[in-house]
Amino acid sequence: MSDPVIAVRGLGKSFGATRALDGLDLDVPEGAVCGLLGPNGAGKTTLVRVLATLVRPDRGEARVGGRDVVKEAAAVRRQIGLAGQYAAVEEGVTGRENLELLGRLHHLGAARARVRAAELLAEFRLEDAADRLVRGWSGGMRRRLDLAASLITRPRVLFLDEPTTGLDPRSRREIWSAVRELAAQGTTVLLTTQYLDEADRLADRITVLDRGTAVADDTPQRLKAAIGTLVEVALPAGAADAELERARAVLAVLTGGHPAVDAEQFRLSAVSDPARPLALPRLVRELDAAGVTALDVALRTPSLDDVFLALTGAGAEGVESAGGVAGAAGVVAGERAA
Template identity: 65%
Template sequence: MPTPAVLTEGLHKRFGPVHALRGLDLDVPEGTVCGLLGPNGAGKTTAVRILATLTAPDSGTARVTGHDVVRNPAAVRRSIGVTGQYASVDADLTGAENLRLFARLNGMRSAAARSRTSELLGRFGLEEAADRPVRTCSGGMRRRLDLAASLLTRPAVLFLDEPTTGLDPQSRGRIWDTVRELARAGTTVLLTTQYLEEADQLADRIVLVDHGTTSVRGTPAELKARIGSYAEVVVAEEAAGEAAEAGVLAAAAVLDRLTGSVPVLDHERRTVAAVTTDPALTLPRLVRELDAEGVPVVDASLRPPSLDEVFLRLTGAQPQQSRQCPRTEGTGEIAA
């Protein structure tokens, strides 16, 4: 089993009345990408700040590359790079001046700082930003500069706290490519993100944090397997008003009976979805049952869940503009 590059046990942290971490456990093997996910306020950024030696834990232990973050913070800092939620580059300096400054602050000699700066500007496609004040650069360029700065010392562990928030798809794709390259080269990456697709694309393992503690962990495939499959039906708009409502409710009744789980309805889009773990449920059977009940269907599908749906299920949240279709108490039937 690979040696843990990041290891926490029973990590607790309070900020006044707010209990940000409540016994967080992490185990990130060397050379892997770990996606740290959770709703807002779950404690993700607090965990990163503790691991980066920016905040001390109240109790518990945390080690990075074998070094305790409290007892030996200097050794931890020598082995890590950090890209926070907000760019740390100086807006009045050029891109090249920023990188050379960070390099010198990290103890690099002048010639080495210039060489490494030139290398990273080229790697991130930032030649245009080299001689421009950062205040004139786009948000995507600033984030790439920030990431480049965190890689100046070739860290063994890289902490990325929501590194692509607010970026356009092209800039996000560049950062994704960089993370993949770093992982292939052996860098350990701990990534927090609000983009579930990002974690699905990049993470070898995912840790779901909820209310300051480890809720669920596993590979993206393992987490999806825990949920099962999604049966989804789109009802035709053959009539307006009560007739259209009746079609959605009829489809919900069929899914309720076949899956044994409470369907989720979106009346505006005329969709009904439900989770199933029954391997005997096939798409042809679903279509036959809908047809037998006279449900006018535009589309029907049976598919694996997305990571977004896994996240919503495991955190107990519900998608916006949707609601669960309640059963009539004691009958198992759909209630209007």
């Protein structure tokens, strides 16, 4: 197996009393799209800034393309492209001029810069607007121009820090398409995002950060499979407390977890242990045997949202284990039963 194109070992970085990275380890293979997930403050942007040589780590080691980000920063910069959280384009000039200027700053020369700008404008479907001032462009067009600018030197590694934040659905899909094309051409992409569906669609591998360290690293499919099956039950409005308790007891036995009970909405949810597969007919039979009248019963495959909640507890106070996912999943159960 070849060496990873991004290799991080024991990386640490603090800002005053705030520890942004805390002994982080990470490997990203050549040509992969790695999704970096985590709650706000987990260290995602700090990691990108360290790898892009914009911030010096306090301890540990990080290498990009075999080059140390501190000792060989100039060599690292020659291999990378970076698109930050906000489109860094000059509004007072045209899209073409943005790209040509950047190409000349990268020492491509005037002729090569013009050719490369034309290639990128065509690749990102910006030719029709190329000679208009960028201040009149839409947010999605500016974001595509920013992404094109990060590719002016055909980087080996591309860092995308929340590239679709604030974009409408159509613009998001356009950025997704561009990222897929880059990956197909062999570019290694490290993508930070707050949109879990984005990571699920684009990433070959996902690393979940929490409090500056990696708490999970695997394919999206394996991460979801490790959570187990989500079980959701809705009872008729006005169901007695005793019936809710019987339903809770059935779910606890069948799933091996700790069901969440919403007594106001008469809904329950739990996560089934992956080692104890549960079939829907058995669940229905057991509820019926316990005298529980269910309005709706469902089993569903976990989403990355469920993985995220299980691993970080973000958005669900006190979540510490897979059993805690049910608390967050209870809202989903209610929506399905409504």
